[in-house]
Amino acid sequence: MSSVSSDRQHHRPMKPGAEFFADIVGGEDPARVSEAADRAANLLVRGVRDTDDPEVAERVLHLAETEGIETIAEVWAGSPADSLAGCLWRLFVLRSWVYADPVAVAREYDAGRRTAQVAQVVAGVADPPGPDELRTMVDAVLRGIAGSDFADVLFRAAAFARVVATGRAALDEASETEVARMLVLSEQLEAAGHEELAHGLA
Numbered sequence: 001m002s003s004v005s006s007d008r009q010h011h012r013p014m015k016p017g018a019e020f021f022a023d024i025v026g027g028e029d030p031a032r033v034s035e036a037a038d039r040a041a042n043l044l045v046r047g048v049r050d051t052d053d054p055e056v057a058e059r060v061l062h063l064a065e066t067e068g069i070e071t072i073a074e075v076w077a078g079s080p081a082d083s084l085a086g087c088l089w090r091l092f093v094l095r096s097w098v099y100a101d102p103v104a105v106a107r108e109y110d111a112g113r114r115t116a117q118v119a120q121v122v123a124g125v126a127d128p129p130g131p132d133e134l135r136t137m138v139d140a141v142l143r144g145i146a147g148s149d150f151a152d153v154l155f156r157a158a159a160f161a162r163v164v165a166t167g168r169a170a171l172d173e174a175s176e177t178e179v180a181r182m183l184v185l186s187e188q189l190e191a192a193g194h195e196e197l198a199h200g201l202a
Helices: 004-007 018-024 029-046 054-066 069-078 084-100 104-111 116-123 132-147 150-171 176-198
Strands: none
Touching: 004 018, 029 084, 069 084, 084 104, 084 116, 084 150, 084 176, 104 132, 104 150, 132 150, 150 176
């Protein structure tokens, strides 16, 4: 896990949502904002019961419920893949992509499910997988962050990304880089799911 600690020494520039955390920790020091973002990720996944600061917990949870995860997601962008914050960032990116172009996503998913049949079952998308079904699936996955096994959330998202990567390759419409990027996302989420089962992500 030494690579994780070294990755966390690098702090990205302040992002949208950083003001919320700066207010909590009492300043705009990027390191402290990053630390608060990690705390927020832990609260969103583990729940209020795991913090000794109920006021901070309530503020984070209230923000997520009323303004959406978009407000704080950018602060997680530099987090490593094998961390709670990094996983939440990747889940957010996946959801944003599905909402931005659901028709293309549905086409790629439909093409991939013929080959990646096991992953299709794990992803749990309704048949046929149209744009509405894809949006419903990704929202259900993200809602599970607060109410279900986080490893299951990660495995479902990983399976979905794998089916899409397979579909992209089959359609031959995306570049090799785009196919590889989606495959890497799938592999990162799957690896994080195993880490969650084994030790629990932090």
